[in-house]
Amino acid sequence: MIIVMGREVTDEQIGAVVKKLETAGLKANISRGIERTVIGAIGDERQLSEEMFTPLPGVESAMHIAKQYKIVSRESHRENTVIDIAGVPLGGKQIQIIAGPCSVETQEQMDLSAKYVHEAGCRLMRGGAFKPRTSPYAFQGHGAEGLDMFRKAAGQYKLPIVTELMDARQLDTFLEYDVDVIQIGTRNMQNFDLLKEVGRCNKPVILKRGMSATISEWLMAAEYIAAGGNHNIIFCERGIRTFETYYRNVLDVTAIPVLKKETHLPVIVDPSHAGGKAWMVAALSQAAVAAGADGLLIEMHPNPCEAWCDADQALTPQELKNLMGTLGGIAQAIGRTL
Amino acid sequence: MIIVMGREVTDEQIGAVVKKLETAGLKANISRGIERTVIGAIGDERQLSEEMFTPLPGVESAMHIAKQYKIVSRESHRENTVIDIAGVPLGGKQIQIIAGPCSVETQEQMDLSAKYVHEAGCRLMRGGAFKPRTSPYAFQGHGAEGLDMFRKAAGQYKLPIVTELMDARQLDTFLEYDVDVIQIGTRNMQNFDLLKEVGRCNKPVILKRGMSATISEWLMAAEYIAAGGNHNIIFCERGIRTFETYYRNVLDVTAIPVLKKETHLPVIVDPSHAGGKAWMVAALSQAAVAAGADGLLIEMHPNPCEAWCDADQALTPQELKNLMGTLGGIAQAIGRTL
Amino acid sequence: MIIVMGREVTDEQIGAVVKKLETAGLKANISRGIERTVIGAIGDERQLSEEMFTPLPGVESAMHIAKQYKIVSRESHRENTVIDIAGVPLGGKQIQIIAGPCSVETQEQMDLSAKYVHEAGCRLMRGGAFKPRTSPYAFQGHGAEGLDMFRKAAGQYKLPIVTELMDARQLDTFLEYDVDVIQIGTRNMQNFDLLKEVGRCNKPVILKRGMSATISEWLMAAEYIAAGGNHNIIFCERGIRTFETYYRNVLDVTAIPVLKKETHLPVIVDPSHAGGKAWMVAALSQAAVAAGADGLLIEMHPNPCEAWCDADQALTPQELKNLMGTLGGIAQAIGRTL
Amino acid sequence: MIIVMGREVTDEQIGAVVKKLETAGLKANISRGIERTVIGAIGDERQLSEEMFTPLPGVESAMHIAKQYKIVSRESHRENTVIDIAGVPLGGKQIQIIAGPCSVETQEQMDLSAKYVHEAGCRLMRGGAFKPRTSPYAFQGHGAEGLDMFRKAAGQYKLPIVTELMDARQLDTFLEYDVDVIQIGTRNMQNFDLLKEVGRCNKPVILKRGMSATISEWLMAAEYIAAGGNHNIIFCERGIRTFETYYRNVLDVTAIPVLKKETHLPVIVDPSHAGGKAWMVAALSQAAVAAGADGLLIEMHPNPCEAWCDADQALTPQELKNLMGTLGGIAQAIGRTL
Incomplete structure (x- = not known):
């Protein structure tokens, strides 16, 4: 100091x-x-x-002149950490695309989604059963019942599942349904009691960046999880809040090389929530992979127009498939695989 | 629409x-x-x-062209709501200054604090027993034991107490110690499960603005509490995050007249966390009262240099006393009392 | 309306x-x-x-519900505009990398720079003779003399030159030295008198985005130039100001697809000023090209450590060469050429 | 360092x-x-x-650990600088309210404005003859003719005049009409050539804060003027750009005590452009004075609904009069006069 x-x-x-x-x-x-x-x-x-x-x-x-974070710091661990998610490696040479709908709606919608995610060549699936909504009058998710539908649908294609945990009291339910990756949402990045709780379990955790969190606060939030013993942490950049009103958030691609320098943990990007519009997703996904992201979290819906939430940001199954093609080319250009 | x-x-x-x-x-x-x-x-x-x-x-x-919030909206309730906090009215002509230390440290520190808060002419006391800290390695608060010290100290001067709730699982403890006002911190403004929980109890709630929450999101967060049945909500502006690095946050005084227009509920200001430096507190407090705030939440410590957290933003007892004098004059100039 | x-x-x-x-x-x-x-x-x-x-x-x-900009709007002109810069096309299938030092220092430095720019395969050169500096006590550029050195150096490799105009009174000097592309810097994006002036000449203009300009303000600034008769406008995203302090600006890659939708004019990116550090330039350049940018504006110096300004953001000649290789692969993956 | x-x-x-x-x-x-x-x-x-x-x-x-600004720094000059504006002191115990319309429209409008400014008890008048407008198709001001109308109207009440200079080439016209205070607008805060130019004349200069300028950049911009020999500089806070969309800008009241600490020069506030709505002006004006501002720059129009620009932010003559009354009380409460 x-x-x-x-x-x-x-x-x-x-x-x-x-x-x-x-x-x-x-x-x-x-x-x-x-x-x-x-x-x-x-x-x-x-x-x-x-x-x-x-x-x-x-x-x-x-x-301060020394870093305040320890366990998550690259100074403490030189090599990239590769996290094993039910057999799928995240953080290595292979880039992982996690796709699926914003929210779990019906068993049929989830079955179809799982099929399309699999067919596009993605190896992990996302979907929300507990939904953080700005309005108390909006659909809040199906809860435990949603986890059940999700588990059944993803199981058919052996896709590990990623879903958001909003409250420590729901953790037992998550463990019961054997959720493969616990997602901590942007609004909970500094919900320290929740971070401590997931720090005590042994499931990989996706830690989304707070809407206006600095890189340093984000690393310290991860340190909360790590300090509890759980080192399987995945950073997820999802856009930050700025003065610009044309798009929902500004995807901060600079965070990718910066995190890769500061931490040994994997870094993924959510291009869907960043832009908030389906037509922006391809460009943002391509940018993220080109900048060095280890994976993407993309919203896809069998029929976007009928989606119960965030309908305007989900890709169609065909759009996801096309995007996977382009991403494969970019991965190759930077010496990685998809 | x-x-x-x-x-x-x-x-x-x-x-x-x-x-x-x-x-x-x-x-x-x-x-x-x-x-x-x-x-x-x-x-x-x-x-x-x-x-x-x-x-x-x-x-x-x-x-949308209609407002998304209902219960908290002034359209639904023309008159100002005055909240009764154990006999102290908040939201009426009289302005309330809530003072006290950042965190509960020792019984002696709390006893002294309560004495100084009372002597300065304040009618409510603040203090943190559960502390949200950026680093997992920093002091996290005394927890329930801290509530006990706080209760005892404040009781000597019949000061109602204000303290932060960070997790729904602590709510029973808060009710047990009969906390008079539950504070929801800036990092939890959109912790929707926590909002629902305090919406079900009948204690006044101070809802701090999220670091980068819009006025509209803030009103919607209050609507979550109100939708549960608890209408005793107090908005607390505490500075927003911007590009400026000289001070911790930018106190958004414009939010005061805007909230007074949009909602019937009281609006207070936290000048201590806004600026982050004790020498800024007087100017910001004066600005807040002049702009129409119904109250202030000010950090005061018997001995700021020895404070366990936020030492550089606490006023000394004498500074608080002097400030109360100036605020009295401003209150009078705008037709209110202190 | x-x-x-x-x-x-x-x-x-x-x-x-x-x-x-x-x-x-x-x-x-x-x-x-x-x-x-x-x-x-x-x-x-x-x-x-x-x-x-x-x-x-x-x-x-x-x-308003209709767009306020007309000439620059894609609604007024469906096809992409390709601007001819002394024979080099910008805005078509081929991506252009404009490289060179931050400021013109000496004839020797410029001669070497031109050589390296050419050898790396770039077809346009940048360099500043009039420099906007935060401090009045910092090097303000060589002025007209600098333009002369730049012209001579670039002429050896037939590289069209790009340089910044800071004041309308310098325009005659720019025309005298036959500057190929006039750059309007971020601090002058809304210097309306300057915009009107370049709107009256027939040179291509690079319009950098203001540090905190919205997309809409930026398009309106371009409309000022276009309204004067000069339609050869190139938008340059160079990072926006946010709360993040780890890097100088946040490169807004989302602006790329958004501008390509809103306007028919070319869009380039300055990854050097965005991040402010040489080690971030490769990742940001790759992201920009992958997101659809028509070109890049990159700082390269024969010997970065000795650069008179922005020494920490210039690439070495070898780094530029390596980057060109990677960018070529990405261009191919998205169906373009370099 | x-x-x-x-x-x-x-x-x-x-x-x-x-x-x-x-x-x-x-x-x-x-x-x-x-x-x-x-x-x-x-x-x-x-x-x-x-x-x-x-x-x-x-x-x-x-x-850096030392300040980069010298002449404007309070370290170089301990006492407050009081600037004499044609006999009106700015920066001392007396607070100055500068009022008038956004733009000069007609001789009659200016005559009426001057009368109302005088009657409200203000001692300085504002008005724009050269107008920075976002759209090239909007009214750009009457130019020199406007200065003439302004001079005539203000002269009847011996009100010194404040008006904006947008381009160095207009400076001679400003001197010809003997403008008392030259205003540099927010978009030109870092138009360094313009700053150098006003630094060479001997007129007081109001330097508005750039929309997203840091305190440090603002002080350095003032240093540009001071370095030229003109030390009569007045800082004007006018709201900064943030993520909030309810109001145009966020008035940064914290900048007031901070500038008073960092510089010996006067600090005023423009509450009209900050909020962008007439109904916010009173609260913001009161906050600014309570926080220690040396003056205010307020828009008033004889008939706001008919104003040619910024119609929704101008006060009526009666509103200005009422506000002056309240401000007088606040000034007294903090030991100053109006």
């Missing part, structure tokens, strides 16, 4: 900072410049917080 | 939209302009969603 | 709106719903502004 | 950084921590840029 002292700092003020550092078991390096004096902390700075120093007299600012 | 058709729309496409409207029990008004044809839905549009129409051929866009 | 009337609207208020519409030469369609009455304007709504109606009694809101 | 070295730094890499510092005439302080080595620059760091170091091998990041 670096502590920058104000312009007219006194020796007494510097002494107080040094004392606080030493009390915490660290040492101080004092650098007296022309305009500012800077105190560097020598030792494990993770136990320090900036606000331990900023209220002290004479302190102008304090900043 | 208004449905705007694309430029080269066909009669068949218009017919399909009209049919979908009629199936939902509404009527259609068709307005053929020179560049665009617009279809207006006549009837209760709350049961419609935009995505029911946007994927249909020929549709360019669809937009 | 749609004018939404408030809940308790009177016939007189509706009459006033209708009268104002009729005075402007349009007709009104009145749709009385259960909660709201909506008035649709029939006729050319471009002459109307929303604020003509919003201050009238009883009006809740007013919104 | 602080240069943070990566985890596995070598002595050679540290040596290269030290050498670069020494070549620039500074000294290095090396602090070897457990996880990171930090190099502090001792000497005048304003001549260094971060990108001089970030591309060097082994460097993780570099950051």
Whole structure:
């Protein structure tokens, strides 16, 4: 940690900072410049917080220089982590496309969806049984019954299933239906009690980025899960909130190379929620794969116009198939496979 | 709802939209302009969603024109709602300042805090027992034990207590300690299961604005609580996330007059978390009261430099006292009392 | 235009709106719903502004439904426009990579740069002679002398040159040195006098997106140029400002398919300024091409460590060459050439 | 400047950084921590840029610790600067309200406006003759003729005039009509050539904050003006761009205390453009004054419904008068006068 002292700092003020550092078991390096004096902390700075120093007299600012996350950091683990999802590897050379409808509606819709997901060549399936909706008056999902339909449909094609957990009290139900990947939604990225709970189970977790979460907050949220013992974490970029109103969110492709540098864990992208319109999905999917994403989470519906939610962002089965073709070419161009 | 058709729309496409409207029990008004044809839905549009129409051929866009929130809307209730918090009115002519430390640390710290809050002339006290922290390695709060310390300290001055609920499973503990006002934090504004849960109890709820929540999403989150039967909801603006890095958040004072127009419920402001620095709190508090806030939520600590969290944003007891004096003058200038 | 009337609207208020519409030469369609009455304007709504109606009694809101831009709109011109830049086509099947240093430093640096740009297979060269710098104390560019060095260096390889114009008074100098493409920088996207000026000359113009400009404002800025008679406009996405601090800007790849839908003009991307770091450039370039960009604007320096500005974002000549290889594969995968 | 070295730094890499510092005439302080080595620059760091170091091998990041602005900084001038505007002091104990219409329309409208501004008790008048408009097809202002009407109208009440300069080529006209305060609009905050030009004249300049400019960029833009010799600079906060769509911009009241801390120059606020609606202006004006603003820039029109631009944000003469009354009370509560 670096502590920058104000312009007219006194020796007494510097002494107080040094004392606080030493009390915490660290040492101080004092650098007296022309305009500012800077105190560097020598030792494990993770136990320090900036606000331990900023209220002290004479302190102008304090900043961490070491990363605050440990287990998820690439510094702690150089090699890419490949997560095994019921036999399907995520995070290696092969890119995984997880497709399926926004929400579980009927058994027939799920059966058809599973068939189309399989036929398009995807090896994992998504679908929501518990739905976070902006309005309390909107369809909230089928709940446990939805998990049952999903399990049955996906089982026919041996597709591992990915579905969203919204509340810690539903976790037992998820384990009962043997959900393969637990998704934590954007609104729950900093629901710390929920993170601690999934940190205690041994299922892979997709951690969606909060709508306006910084990369650093996102990594710290993953650290909450990891600190509980569950290291099977998959980051999912899904667009961030900005001033632009033409599209729902702005897909942050830069997050892909940045995360690949900061963490050893896999990074996937949800192009469907990012743009919010089906006609944007192909371009965003292609961009994500070209930028180095390890996978995609794509909405597909047997009949988008009839979808119960997010109807305007689901691909048709044929559109998904076409997209898989193009993505295969891009994967090859960057030395990967689909 | 208004449905705007694309430029080269066909009669068949218009017919399909009209049919979908009629199936939902509404009527259609068709307005053929020179560049665009617009279809207006006549009837209760709350049961419609935009995505029911946007994927249909020929549709360019669809937009709601009625508000999506009902119970919390001022249209449904013209008069200001005044909430009774153990005898203290919030939302009327009198402005309420809720003060106290960021987190419950020790019984002594809470006793001192309660004393200073009371002496400054505040009628409500705040303090955190369950703490949402960015890092899993930071102090997470004393939990139930903290509620106990808080209750004892505040009881000496008959100060109703305000504290944050982070997880539905803690609600029973909150009721057991008879917490007077349940606070829902910024990270949980769209934790819908938690909102439903507090909607079922009869305690006043402070609903903090999500870090990047729109006014409309915030009102809808309140509607979740209201839909459960609990109408004692207090909105709390606490700064929004922007590109500016000099301060933690940007206090959105415009939200105050806007909420007072849109809802009958009280609106308070948290100037401490907004700016993130003690030296900004006076100016932001004054601005909030001048803009029409019904109350403030201010961090004060008997000894800020020693605070266990957010040390750089707590006022000293003397600073709080001075601020109360200035706020009294501003309240008077706008025809209110403190 | 749609004018939404408030809940308790009177016939007189509706009459006033209708009268104002009729005075402007349009007709009104009145749709009385259960909660709201909506008035649709029939006729050319471009002459109307929303604020003509919003201050009238009883009006809740007013919104345009037709696009405000005309010449640049794809509605006015279905086919992609291909711009001829001294023989190099931009906007067609072939993707163009424009490379070169941030600023013109010395004749030798420019000669070397031109050589490397040519050797990497790029057909256009960039370089800044007039530099917009945040600080008045930073290097402001060599000005006209820089244009001279640039012209000489690029001429050896017949590379058309792209350089930034910051002030209308420099335009004559630009024409004198026969600059092939005039670049309008992000800070000048809404410098309307400058836009009008380049609208009157017949040189291709690269219009960079303002740091926080919406797609709609950007299209309107282009319309300023087009309205002056110059239709050779190239949009350049260069990252937008958000809350994220890890990287300088967030490259908005979604803008690519959106612009390709809204306008017939070419769209290029500047991955160097977007991320602000050389190690991010490859991933962002690949994403941009995969998403459908017609070209890229990339910073390359013979010796990045010695660059006079933006040293940390320039590629080395070898990095540029390697990137060209990968981009060629991606171009092929999406049916284009490099 | 602080240069943070990566985890596995070598002595050679540290040596290269030290050498670069020494070549620039500074000294290095090396602090070897457990996880990171930090190099502090001792000497005048304003001549260094971060990108001089970030591309060097082994460097993780570099950051300035001294302020980059000098003349405008409060460090360079402790006392508040009070600017004399044709006899009206701005920046002292007395708060100044600058009122008038968005644009100069007719002589009669300006005469009436001047009368109402004067009657409300305001001592300065605003009005636009050159108008920055999003659309090239909208009214662009009367230009020089407008300045003439404005001058005549304001002269009757001896009101100094404030008006916007959009292009350096119009400066002579501004001097000819003896404009009292030159306003630089939000879109031109980083039009560096324009800043340099007004820096060379001796008129007070209102520098509006760019729509998404950071405090630091804003101070640097002012430094451009100051570096030219003109120190009569007034900062004007006018709302920043965020994700919120209910209102045009978010008035950033936090900028007021922050600027008062960072600079000795006056700070005013434009509540009209911030909110974009007349009904928000009173609350925002009150907030701005309560937060410490030295003045306000308010739109008032003799007949808002008939205004040629921004009709929905202008106050009526009576509304302005009422607001002045409330502001007087708030000014008194914080120890100032109106």
